[in-house]
Amino acid sequence: MTEQPSALRCLSSEKTVRYTIKNLIETDVDTFWNKVFFDADFNRGLFVDCLGFTTYNVLEDRKEADGSVHKRVECVPKVELPAAARKIFGQGMGYTEVGHFDPKTRKYSVDVLPNVAADKIKTKSEIWVEARGDKRCERIVTVDNTVKVFGLGTVLEGFIEQQTRDSYNRGAEFTNRFIKERGL
Numbered sequence: 001m002t003e004q005p006s007a008l009r010c011l012s013s014e015k016t017v018r019y020t021i022k023n024l025i026e027t028d029v030d031t032f033w034n035k036v037f038f039d040a041d042f043n044r045g046l047f048v049d050c051l052g053f054t055t056y057n058v059l060e061d062r063k064e065a066d067g068s069v070h071k072r073v074e075c076v077p078k079v080e081l082p083a084a085a086r087k088i089f090g091q092g093m094g095y096t097e098v099g100h101f102d103p104k105t106r107k108y109s110v111d112v113l114p115n116v117a118a119d120k121i122k123t124k125s126e127i128w129v130e131a132r133g134d135k136r137c138e139r140i141v142t143v144d145n146t147v148k149v150f151g152l153g154t155v156l157e158g159f160i161e162q163q164t165r166d167s168y169n170r171g172a173e174f175t176n177r178f179i180k181e182r183g184l
Contacts, residue, residue: 021140021164023175026136026180043073046171047075053076054078055076068100069100075097076095096112098112110124120147121148121156122145122146125141128140139175
C-alpha cells in the first residue's frame, strides 16, 4: 500500500473532540431514571417548550423485560448555523437520536445521526448520574464529536460543542423545575 503524501493525510484526517458536561439535579438517582428521564411529558416539555425544537417525534420507545430501554427520536433544534455551515447543511440541521439505556451500568448511550452529511458529522454521548446527597445527584454527560468538513471542522466542532453545552445547561434548569413542580 502506498503511503499518502502528508498534505492528503491532513485533508483526510479525522479528529474527535471529547468534552464532559456536569449538572446538579435536585432528586435522587432512582427518581431521575424512573420518574424524570424517560417520562414522555418531561421530554416533550424539555425539547419543545424549553429548548424550542421545531420537531420532536418519538419514533421508538421500547422497554425490555430486563429494564433496558431503546429510544429513537427525530429532532430539529431551532439554531442559527454559522454562515459557512449553511452552504453545506442548508438552514437547519435535523437529526435522529438513537439511545439505549443499560440497566446494569445505569448509563444511557446516544448516537446522533444527522439528516444531512451523516458521513461528515458524528456525535456520540453517554449519560449517567451519581448521587450527591439524599435528594441530589449529578448528571454527567460525555460527548464525542467528530467533524470531517475540510476548512470548517474547527468552526463546526466549536459550534456543536457550544450548542450542546447550552442545551444541557438549560435542560438542567428545566429538569429541576419539573422535579420541584411535581414534588419528586
